[in-house]
Amino acid sequence: MVWRVLLTVVVVIGSAFGAFYAWAWNSEIPPTNAPATLFDPGIVAKGAQLAAVGNCGICHTQAGAKPYAGGFPVQTPFGTIYGTNITPDPDTGIGSWSETAFRRALHEGVDRTGNHLYPAFPYDHFTHATDSDIGALYAFLMTREPVAKANRAPAVPFPLNVRLFAAGWKLLFLHKGQIPPDASKSAEWNRGAYLAESLGHCGACHTPRNVLGGEKRDGQFAGGQSEGWLAPALNAASPAPVSWTAEQVYAYLRNGFAKQHGLAAGPMQPVVRNLKKASDADLRAIATYVASFAGLQNDADREQETQKALDFARSRDSKVPMPPSGAITTSTRADAKPGRTNNDSAAPSGAVIFVGACASCHHSGGELPVSRPIELGLSTPVNAPDPAALLRIVLDGIHPSSGERGPIMPGFSRALTDPQITALVSHVRSQFSRQPAWPNIAAALTKVRQNKEPATEAP
Amino acid sequence: MTVLNVNGQQHRIDVDPRTPLLYVLRNELKLNAAKFGCGLGQCGACTVLVDHEPVFSCILPISVLEGRYIRTVEGLGSEGRPGPVQSAFIEEQAAQCGYCIPGMMMRAQGLLEHNASPSDAQIRDAMAPNLCRCGTQMRILRAVRRAAKAMMADAGTIQETAK
Ligand code: FES
Ligand code: FES
Numbered sequence: 214m215v216w217r218v219l220l221t222v223v224v225v226i227g228s229a230f231g232a233f234y235a236w237a238w239n240s241e242i243p244p245t246n247a248p249a250t251l252f253d254p255g256i257v258a259k260g261a262q263l264a265a266v267g268n269c270g271i272c273h274t275q276a277g278a279k280p281y282a283g284g285f286p287v288q289t290p291f292g293t294i295y296g297t298n299i300t301p302d303p304d305t306g307i308g309s310w311s312e313t314a315f316r317r318a319l320h321e322g323v324d325r326t327g328n329h330l331y332p333a334f335p336y337d338h339f340t341h342a343t344d345s346d347i348g349a350l351y352a353f354l355m356t357r358e359p360v361a362k363a364n365r366a367p368a369v370p371f372p373l374n375v376r377l378f379a380a381g382w383k384l385l386f387l388h389k390g391q392i393p394p395d396a397s398k399s400a401e402w403n404r405g406a407y408l409a410e411s412l413g414h415c416g417a418c419h420t421p422r423n424v425l426g427g428e429k430r431d432g433q434f435a436g437g438q439s440e441g442w443l444a445p446a447l448n449a450a451s452p453a454p455v456s457w458t459a460e461q462v463y464a465y466l467r468n469g470f471a472k473q474h475g476l477a478a479g480p481m482q483p484v485v486r487n488l489k490k491a492s493d494a495d496l497r498a499i500a501t502y503v504a505s506f507a508g509l510q511n512d513a514d515r516e517q518e519t520q521k522a523l524d525f526a527r528s529r530d531s532k533v534p535m536p537p538s539g540a541i542t543t544s545t546r547a548d549a550k551p552g553r554t555n556n557d558s559a560a561p562s563g564a565v566i567f568v569g570a571c572a573s574c575h576h577s578g579g580e581l582p583v584s585r586p587i588e589l590g591l592s593t594p595v596n597a598p599d600p601a602a603l604l605r606i607v608l609d610g611i612h613p614s615s616g617e618r619g620p621i622m623p624g625f626s627r628a629l630t631d632p633q634i635t636a637l638v639s640h641v642r643s644q645f646s647r648q649p650a651w652p653n654i655a656a657a658l659t660k661v662r663q664n665k666e667p668a669t670e671a672p
Numbered sequence: 673m674t675v676l677n678v679n680g681q682q683h684r685i686d687v688d689p690r691t692p693l694l695y696v697l698r699n700e701l702k703l704n705a706a707k708f709g710c711g712l713g714q715c716g717a718c719t720v721l722v723d724h725e726p727v728f729s730c731i732l733p734i735s736v737l738e739g740r741y742i743r744t745v746e747g748l749g750s751e752g753r754p755g756p757v758q759s760a761f762i763e764e765q766a767a768q769c770g771y772c773i774p775g776m777m778m779r780a781q782g783l784l785e786h787n788a789s790p791s792d793a794q795i796r797d798a799m800a801p802n803l804c805r806c807g808t809q810m811r812i813l814r815a816v817r818r819a820a821k822a823m824m825a826d827a828g829t830i831q832e833t834a835k
Contacts, residue, residue: 561689561735568690569733573712623713623801627725633736 237380239327242317244309252352260353263346265490266499267339267412269354271483272296282306282360287333288440291426292369294333302359315351316344322383329379331367332386332426338414340389346412386427398505405502408495415503418444418480434506436598441664442479443602445593449508452596452648454522456509462500467493469619473519475587476620478611479602486614526590529645530577563640566633570625571641584620589645600638600651604661607634631658674734678703679747689735694718696734697744705745705774709803716802719775720744726782726801745774748781756826757781760819761812768806775802780816784823792817 264270273296275284283298283306301308307315307325314325322336323329330336342350372378392410394403409415418439420428429435436446445452455473465471469485477485488496509515567575575589589595594602608626613619625634635654642651651657674685676693678701685696694711697703697720709717711730718730721743749755754762757777767773776799783790783798790798795816804812 561733565690565735566733569692569735570731573731621714623728623731628722628727628732629736 233380233384234377237329237377239317239321239323239329241326242311242314244303244325245311245314246303246309252356256349256352257356259346260349260351261490262492262495263350263412264353265487266408266495267350267414268484268487269299269350270487271480272333273299278362279358279360281354281357282362283364284362289333289426291373292367294331294367294369295365297364298360298362299354300357300360300362301355302361305361305363306359307354308359312348312351315354316347319347319350320389322379322387329376329383331369331379332382335414335417337387337428338411338417340387341392341407341411343391343411350412382425382427385425399501401498401501402505404495405498405500409499409502413499415447415499419447434503439480441601441661442605443594443597443599444480445597445602447503448506451508451593452598453593454526454591454596454647455519456515457504457507458515459497459500459504462504463497466496466500473523473587473591475592476611478606482614486617522591523588525647526588526645527577529590530588561633561636563636563638564644566629566637567640567644570629570637574622586620586622589641592645595641596646596648598648600642600654600657601661603638603641604634604654604658607638608661626662631655631662634658674738676734676737676742677740678742679744685734687734690733693720693729693732693734693737693742697729703744703746706778707771707774709771709775714803715772716775716779717772719778719802721778721782724782724785726779743778743781745777748777755781756822757784757815757819760815760822764811764815764818766808766811766815768804768808772802772804772806772808773812776804776812780812780819783816784820788824788827789820790816 270280272285272287273281273283275282275296278284279300281298281300282302283296285296287294287296298306300306303309310318310325317323318325318330318334319336319339319342321340322332322334367374392407395406398406416428416433416437418437419434421432421435421437423429434447435450437444447457451457453474457471457474461471461474465474465477466485466488469477469482509518574586577588594606597603606622607629608624610624611620611622613621629637632655635658638654638658639650642648674687674689676683676685676696678697683701685700687696687700692711694706694708697706698708706720706729707717708730709715713728713731716728718728719726720729721727721741722732722737723740745758749758757780761767761773761777766776779799779802783795787794787798792813795813799812799816
């Protein structure tokens with residue numbers, strides 16, 4: 214009897230696995246040689262715009278190396294996966310992939326030879342892309358310069374390195390098919406929904422993930438993580454003190470800067486750089502869609518809340534004393550007599566550091582020869598639920614990508630000690646935000662210091 | 673009262689602790705090598721070393737510098753006995769107006785203390801925060817390479833004599 218039960222269990226498990234294996238098995242698609250001259254330039258141009266929306270270049274380009282030749286380390290909680298070579302090199306790139314094989318990769322997360330791809334390649338979004346858009350992307354990539362550069366094996370520990378795991382992941386999180394249009398919304402909104410949810414894959418960073426790394430379906434745009442940065446919530450939970458409008462999202466995506474919000478930093482900076490090639494109409498559509506998730510949709514409410522946020526930000530800003538100018542006369546020389554002690558200097562408070570280190574740019578008085586940053590009271594990192602993004606900015610500063618113009622903020626990672634940075638960040642929070650104090654800035658700082666950001670270089 | 677260690681000397685300074693170091697160096701201590709360029713941490717003319725790290729002294733209040741080791745060009749050598757970085761800049765004639773040069777020298781010194789034989793890419797990377805509006809960059813790069821060689825050679829002789 215016992216044997217019978219055992220046998221049944223073994224048979225059931227065995228056939229379940231067999232069925233899963235059969236389902237998960239994909240055949241190789243034979244190699245092809247697609248001559249670049251066959252592509253219509255109009256389609257290639259459309260593909261270029263879609264590649265910009267999809268930001269393919271970021272994960273598929275290593276800093277300082279040729280575009281699309283792979284090698285960028287994508288850090289996930291499950292290990293590091295390196296973007297692959299998607300240039301048309303036949304041996305190391307996708308030169309031998311037919312359009313059918315390329316489409317299967319985007320729609321199903323399977324490479325030409327039939328291997329399951331890791332979901333760091335966001336096929337859970339790309340699966341919604343239309344065949345004609347994928348065809349245009351294919352035309353664009355196949356007309357890039359072929360680069361011979363071998364792919365780097367993913368650094369993923371056992372057992373996750375068994376590719377069949379990716380098949381299991383798909384069973385749970387890959388929801389194939391087109392995005393159904395919403396008839397109650399405008400054509401622009403629907404276009405934006407399509408772009409944002411498919412190639413744009415905004416949710417890959419801005420939607421929280423569950424323990425298995427799948428996007429939480431009930432938490433769309435509720436905020437996530439990317440390369441050690443906070444990817445802020447885009448829905449009602451957004452930490453931005455001013456509720457985003459479509460116009461502001463558009464400005465942010467187009468120029469990397471939106472008044473009342475600030476500038477694109479961290480992993481969003483290369484996204485904006487890539488989006489330069491995207492069409493205006495597509496960016497406006499994405500902006501319309503994304504802004505429709507923002508907390509305040511009613512104009513009157515929005516205006517009222519915005520005014521409150523602005524008033525608060527300005528009131529706090531004007532309380533920041535001017536940093537001392539060059540004319541300091543109240544000094545004694547190096548041979549100063551002891552006794553005229555100023556106790557502030559014993560343990561510098563965050564406020565003291567702020568005036569000497571930050572206020573020359575981050576205060577509202579006087580004129581700056583360069584563009585003035587937004588009031589800190591309006592800043593998303595300052596108002597975020599945790600201090601990671603603000604700490605990252607204080608440590609590394611903000612720098613335009615190499616060869617580009619853009620705002621600069623110097624980093625303080627070596628100039629200030631950890632207790633000094635902790636004091637400064639705690640002061641900035643209490644001075645410029647109506648949110649509660651962050652509980653453990655020192656621990657967060659240690660974590661941020663350990664988590665070095667990989668360099669990005671997009672084509 | 674703030675006690676600052678500049679070029680190995682202790683100074684007791686009685687100014688507002690929020691004052692950026694640059695003003696104290698120039699106005700109080702009369703160490704005029706570090707220059708005021710922008711006052712915003714954007715140009716590097718004011719670069720000095722704090723605990724061997726190049727920093728912008730125009731945006732560093734003295735209150736955060738107690739107990740830390742500050743160095744300026746005056747600490748690299750003197751007119752009669754220039755240090756290796758200073759000599760290299762002189763030999764390469766790496767200056768037009770010269771305004772950016774003290775900052776450049778301190779940033780180069782900081783680099784060479786961490787990395788005795790930097791590659792060209794590493795030199796460019798390390799020097800990038802410092803701007804030169806005269807266009808002296810090529811000479812500055814040569815001077816940094818020369819200083820690296822000189823410092824390596826010095827280290828070699830010291831090792832030889834130690835044997
Ligand atoms: S003066 Fe300090 S960086 Fe320009
Ligand atoms: S030599 Fe004039 S700014 Fe560099």
